[in-house]
Amino acid sequence: MEKQQIIQLQMIEQEANQLEQQLKLVEQHIFDMQKLTEGLNELETSDKKEILANIGKGIYIPAEIKSKELIVEIGNKILVKKSIPETKNIIDEQLKRLIEFKQQIIEKIGEMQEEMNMMIKSEKTR
Numbered sequence: 124m125e126k127q128q129i130i131q132l133q134m135i136e137q138e139a140n141q142l143e144q145q146l147k148l149v150e151q152h153i154f155d156m157q158k159l160t161e162g163l164n165e166l167e168t169s170d171k172k173e174i175l176a177n178i179g180k181g182i183y184i185p186a187e188i189k190s191k192e193l194i195v196e197i198g199n200k201i202l203v204k205k206s207i208p209e210t211k212n213i214i215d216e217q218l219k220r221l222i223e224f225k226q227q228i229i230e231k232i233g234e235m236q237e238e239m240n241m242m243i244k245s246e247k248t249r
Contacts, residue, residue: 128246139235146228149221154217160211166191167207176189 166174166188176186195213196206205213 127160128242132242135239139232140237142228142232142235146225146232149225149228153182153218153221153225156214156221160214160218163211163214 127154171188173185173187177183191207193205193207194202194208195210196202
């Protein structure tokens with residue numbers, strides 16, 4: 124195998140590894156969004172007046188539920204009031220985009236693996 128082909132294979136492999144890391148992040152975001160939806164479903168159907176609110180890094184504080192209207196950040200630190208169903212719709216849209224992106228990454232990784240296989244096969248037939 125020529126040095127140029129080896130370098131090209133290494134570059135493709137490196138890019139595929141980066142895509143696999145990106146895929147793991149996307150899968151984690153999908154999992155987090157699904158858990159958020161589960162939490163909203165529980166909140167929506169619950170009659171509880173108090174919850175444990177996560178303030179970050181696994182630290183919780185007891186909080187009284189005064190309203191089921193949520194304050195949602197829509198970007199750039201802009202906060203708006205949303206109902207639980209409205210918030211779930213926003214999450215569903217984000218989930219759809221994440222799942223589409225995940226599929227694109229998987230397809231790209233497959234294309235790269237196929238390209239690497241073709242390069243290796245063409246070298247063997249020489």
